[in-house]
Amino acid sequence: MKSGEVLVIDLFAGPGGLGEGISSTTHSNGNKPFQIGVSVEKEPSAHKTLTTRALFRKLAKEPTAKQHYYDYVQGKITREQLFKLYPNEALAAQEETLKAPRALGIDNDLIHARIKELVSKHKGPKIVIGGPPCQAYSLAGRSRNAGNKDYKAENDERHFLYMEYLRVLTIAQPDVFIMENVRGILSAKLNGKVMFPQILKDLRNPGRVTKIKDTASYRIYSLVINAKNPNNPQYSDSADFLIRSEQYGIPQARHRVILLGVRDDIKKTPQILTRAAESITVKETLSDLPALRSGFSKQPDTTIAWEKTITKHSRQLVKAFKKIYPEEAINNLDLTPLLDLPRASSIHTNRVNNQVPEPLKGWLLDDSLGCVLNHETRGHIEADLLRYAFCAAYAQLNDGVSPKSRDFPEELAPEHKNWTTGTHADRFRVQSANKYATTVTSHISKDGHYFVHYDPRQCRSLTVREAARLQTFPDNYLFEGNRTQQYVQVGNAVPPYLAQQIGQVVLQLLSI
Numbered sequence: 312m313k314s315g316e317v318l319v320i321d322l323f324a325g326p327g328g329l330g331e332g333i334s335s336t337t338h339s340n341g342n343k344p345f346q347i348g349v350s351v352e353k354e355p356s357a358h359k360t361l362t363t364r365a366l367f368r369k370l371a372k373e374p375t376a377k378q379h380y381y382d383y384v385q386g387k388i389t390r391e392q393l394f395k396l397y398p399n400e401a402l403a404a405q406e407e408t409l410k411a412p413r414a415l416g417i418d419n420d421l422i423h424a425r426i427k428e429l430v431s432k433h434k435g436p437k438i439v440i441g442g443p444p445c446q447a448y449s450l451a452g453r454s455r456n457a458g459n460k461d462y463k464a465e466n467d468e469r470h471f472l473y474m475e476y477l478r479v480l481t482i483a484q485p486d487v488f489i490m491e492n493v494r495g496i497l498s499a500k501l502n503g504k505v506m507f508p509q510i511l512k513d514l515r516n517p518g519r520v521t522k523i524k525d526t527a528s529y530r531i532y533s534l535v536i537n538a539k540n541p542n543n544p545q546y547s548d549s550a551d552f553l554i555r556s557e558q559y560g561i562p563q564a565r566h567r568v569i570l571l572g573v574r575d576d577i578k579k580t581p582q583i584l585t586r587a588a589e590s591i592t593v594k595e596t597l598s599d600l601p602a603l604r605s606g607f608s609k610q611p612d613t614t615i616a617w618e619k620t621i622t623k624h625s626r627q628l629v630k631a632f633k634k635i636y637p638e639e640a641i642n643n644l645d646l647t648p649l650l651d652l653p654r655a656s657s658i659h660t661n662r663v664n665n666q667v668p669e670p671l672k673g674w675l676l677d678d679s680l681g682c683v684l685n686h687e688t689r690g691h692i693e694a695d696l697l698r699y700a701f702c703a704a705y706a707q708l709n710d711g712v713s714p715k716s717r718d719f720p721e722e723l724a725p726e727h728k729n730w731t732t733g734t735h736a737d738r739f740r741v742q743s744a745n746k747y748a749t750t751v752t753s754h755i756s757k758d759g760h761y762f763v764h765y766d767p768r769q770c771r772s773l774t775v776r777e778a779a780r781l782q783t784f785p786d787n788y789l790f791e792g793n794r795t796q797q798y799v800q801v802g803n804a805v806p807p808y809l810a811q812q813i814g815q816v817v818l819q820l821l822s823i
């Protein structure tokens with residue numbers, strides 16, 4: 312690493328959303344000072360994505376090399392060929408991701424040794440980013456666990472994976488750390504006690520917990536609320552640490568706790584993030600991507616069969632809507648299925664008509680990419696397709712509101728015993744065109760019910776690329792692994808564009 316650069320240690324890295332944003336942070340002189348030294352990730356497909364992206368970053372500095380990356384993502388050469396073409400960069404990328412998926416808590420010897428080596432060689436500032444996995448803290452996780460009478464939070468290793476994080480903090484003693492977690496961390500309890508104040512205490516003084524002497528202590532800041540006393544930041548409400556991503560130029564209501572730890576010897580106070588003037592809608596973010604049709608999962612899947620079914624559905628829907636809505640409203644509704652749609656498309660024909668507002672547009676689009684990545688629909692059962700078309704059309708008639716189960720015509724109700732009880736009132740949700748999206752979670756990998764595309768004529772759930780756009784991954788970011796794994800990766804990530812804004816705050820703080 313060169314002088315003036317900041318060493319980044321990325322833990323629980325997922326597909327690298329946080330790392331992507333931080334490493335894209337640009338100095339006023341055009342330099343990108345944050346250099347990822349190591350990304351630790353245990354899941355093989357996310358690890359593969361991370362390694363491909365690490366290589367991309369190294370190749371992007373040189374036009375011919377960058378073109379070879381495009382050749383790979385366009386399917387002209389294999390990944391192996393790309394890595395062989397650039398052996399030095401490939402080795403560096405593989406070293407960056409520790410040559411294989413690695414788990415904190417299991418591969419500690421190797422991970423800690425690498426971190427120590429990087430830290431000892433690097434004389435400049437360093438930061439630790441990432442958050443321990445959130446399942447045990449997450450609200451959904453807790454309600455799921457509540458039904459399990461043998462579940463004991465204190466025996467759940469995920470509950471204490473943040474100890475691994477503290478351990479790395481004591482080893483690396485970074486200038487700054489950025490810890491991300493789900494909202495549920497604020498209210499998570501252990502033996503009836505809210506854990507968050509203890510987590511803050513631990514993070515302020517990680518050495519006390521890991522019992523490693525003479526280690527640094529930290530002040531912990533919110534990135535959205537100014538501390539009353541910047542030298543000793545305390546917040547009256549733990550929700551002050553919650554970032555509502557939609558307020559910062561992300562087309563998605565993603566509410567996450569992000570803590571900014573600043574080593575006590577660094578006397579500067581971090582600024583807070585600047586709110587965006589306007590929120591960005593789903594349609595603005597997605598409308599230029601190729602239109603696609605959904606597929607059938609349990610019957611022959613041909614374009615002709617799909618068109619026939621969707622035409623039948625649209626007649627059925629118009630009939631149902633006519634019972635409720637005035638004629639004019641129905642006339643404005645276009646349910647005619649789009650014809651000859653493919654299920655996947657890598658050809659970005661509508662690029663020039665994209666509506667993404669700047670600066671997000673400059674962040675997402677890549678003029679040289681020449682294709683669309685990870686844009687392929689899933690198969691669904693025919694009855695769900697009708698429900699998807701209903702959701703999308705209902706939102707058009709109701710100012711973008713997604714229907715609750717009670718709003719569905721009886722004949723569309725799934726055979727689900729909770730359908731009418733209200734406990735699953737939101738079993739289907741359309742991502743309305745003229746609003747920001749709801750949180751893109753890894754649940755998107757299970758089914759598309761919460762992520763229905765706003766266009767009833769396409770009648771489908773979002774593709775990985777569309778979810779990635781809502782998460783603000785640049786279009787040239789390739790997700791490796793199978794489609795389910797790609798969805799999980801996207802749903803788990805920190806929006807890179809948000810991370811880049813956090814990077815700017817850290818850059819200013821470090822005065823480099």
Ligand SMILES: C[S@@+](CC[C@H](N)C(=O)[O-])C[C@H]1O[C@@H](n2cnc3c(N)ncnc32)[C@H](O)[C@@H]1O
Pocket residue numbers: 322323324325326327328329330351352353354357413414415416417441442443444445472491803804805806
């Ligand atoms: C919420 S995701 C992180 C997202 C990431 N910060 C981003 O911005 O893309 C958490 C990740 O931690 C990984 N993970 C879980 N336990 C781990 C462990 N013990 N060691 C390394 N990675 C782990 C999971 O596979 C998952 O990809």
